[in-house]
Amino acid sequence: xxxxxxxxxxxxxxxxxxxxxxxxxxxxYGVADVSQTGGLRTVxxxxxxxxxxxxxxxxDEGKENLEDQGFYVEALLExxxxxxxxxxxxxxxxxxxxxxENMYEPNDVKAVFQGGAPDDIAEVKFNADANYEEGKDEDxxxxxxxxxxxxxxxxxxxxxxxxxxxxxxxLVRRGGDIPQDSRGPINSTIPVTxxxxxxxxxxxxxxxxxxxxxxxxxxxxxxxHVHMVNVELEQGASIEEVKQAFRDQPRxxxxxxxxxYDSTGKIHEKMRDLERPRSDMPExxxxxxxxxxxxxxLYWIHMVHQESIVxxxxxxxxxxxxxxxxxxxxxxxxxxxxxxx
Ligand SMILES: NC(=O)c1ccc[n+]([C@@H]2O[C@H](COP(=O)([O-])OP(=O)(O)OC[C@H]3O[C@@H](n4cnc5c(N)ncnc54)[C@H](OP(=O)(O)O)[C@@H]3O)[C@@H](O)[C@H]2O)c1
Numbered sequence: 656x657x658x659x660x661x662x663x664x665x666x667x668x669x670x671x672x673x674x675x676x677x678x679x680x681x682x683x684y685g686v687a688d689v690s691q692t693g694g695l696r697t698v699x700x701x702x703x704x705x706x707x708x709x710x711x712x713x714x715d716e717g718k719e720n721l722e723d724q725g726f727y728v729e730a731l732l733e734x735x736x737x738x739x740x741x742x743x744x745x746x747x748x749x750x751x752x753x754x755x756e757n758m759y760e761p762n763d764v765k766a767v768f769q770g771g772a773p774d775d776i777a778e779v780k781f782n783a784d785a786n787y788e789e790g791k792d793e794d795x796x797x798x799x800x801x802x803x804x805x806x807x808x809x810x811x812x813x814x815x816x817x818x819x820x821x822x823x824x825x826l827v828r829r830g831g832d833i834p835q836d837s838r839g840p841i842n843s844t845i846p847v848t849x850x851x852x853x854x855x856x857x858x859x860x861x862x863x864x865x866x867x868x869x870x871x872x873x874x875x876x877x878x879x880h881v882h883m884v885n886v887e888l889e890q891g892a893s894i895e896e897v898k899q900a901f902r903d904q905p906r907x908x909x910x911x912x913x914x915x916y917d918s919t920g921k922i923h924e925k926m927r928d929l930e931r932p933r934s935d936m937p938e939x940x941x942x943x944x945x946x947x948x949x950x951x952x953l954y955w956i957h958m959v960h961q962e963s964i965v966x967x968x969x970x971x972x973x974x975x976x977x978x979x980x981x982x983x984x985x986x987x988x989x990x991x992x993x994x995x996x
Contacts, residue, residue: 657681657979670966674966748773751771752773785862786861812903824885906990
């Protein structure tokens with residue numbers, strides 16, 4: 656069993672820790688943090704999903720903080736690294752780099768980093784659908800951001816079936832996550848003035864052959880980004896063939912506006928009605944009415960639930976690093992354990 660610690664129990668970390676706990680071939684050895692923020696108290700509480708999980712402190716100051724806040728701290732993370740196979744580092748940008756330098760490298764512990772980490776933190780930028788094999792036996796992997804994950808999944812599905820010559824995507828990004836009070840409310844649409852935006856090169860980090868350009872704006876919502884995508888196909892495809900390629904992608908779901916799911920809010924409500932934990936949607940939702948092919952150009956619009964989409968890829972990154980399974984098996988195992996259909 657691969658022993659995993661998740662460092663940084665915030666939006667991404669708490670979800671990854673729960674997903675690790677649900678797998679049969681890895682063990683959640685513990686979580687590490689420095690303070691009660693991010694829902695740590697709730698998830699470790701008696702009724703919380705991580706109740707009974709060992710809590711480590713990432714540094715001396717963090718240990719003091721956590722103990723002052725009433726937590727029982729098992730040990731400093733650094734003192735237990737010998738017993739751990741991999742840390743999934745979900746700490747904020749900047750901390751991840753320091754952790755690599757001060758803890759993971761000197762103690763020979765593998766680590767998975769997140770989308771906000773600098774690109775040079777790991778040679779392999781990872782998306783399970785697009786480049787699982789490249790993660791094999793790596794010591795450090797960076798799972799790409801939520802936006803990049805959704806584009807990698809959908810564009811790779813089209814590329815595998817029909818070939819993609821060129822892609823253009825316009826991104827409408829959520830202003831902040833629900834608990835990010837510091838980011839809102841904003842009463843504006845804010846353009847990302849770096850044009851093209853960094854999202855295109857981010858996708859190229861996992862699909863280097865892809866010619867892709869992106870632009871982005873930020874809007875005052877908390878649940879979901881929306882992407883409008885056009886791709887030039889190398890070979891002809893019918894709308895039905897494209898929809899089938901999306902259906903065959905194990906983490907893409909077609910949703911129908913005609914069936915009532917005609918906005919991100921309605922998809923959010925669908926997840927709530929299905930009693931998905933935290934109304935998470937780790938799949939990319941493609942609106943099927945928006946799938947069109949005209950003169951060799953394929954169009955679609957999809958939604959990305961930013962807080963959960965990267966969680967399954969973190970699990971697959973662990974399996975790739977330890978060469979535990981091939982891509983298909985890993986994705987199937989992760990999906991089954993997380994109830995991704
Ligand atoms: N949120 C998203 O939608 C999203 C989507 C995809 C990828 N990502 C990426 O995922 C990473 C984490 O983002 P997030 O949104 O989950 O952040 P977050 O909610 O702020 O969570 C980070 C957690 O790490 C804790 N922390 C700070 N220093 C630490 C240390 N030295 N050791 C252990 N824990 C520490 C923070 O505590 P304090 O609050 O006390 O500092 C916080 O609880 C970033 O790279 C981000 O870009 C985020």
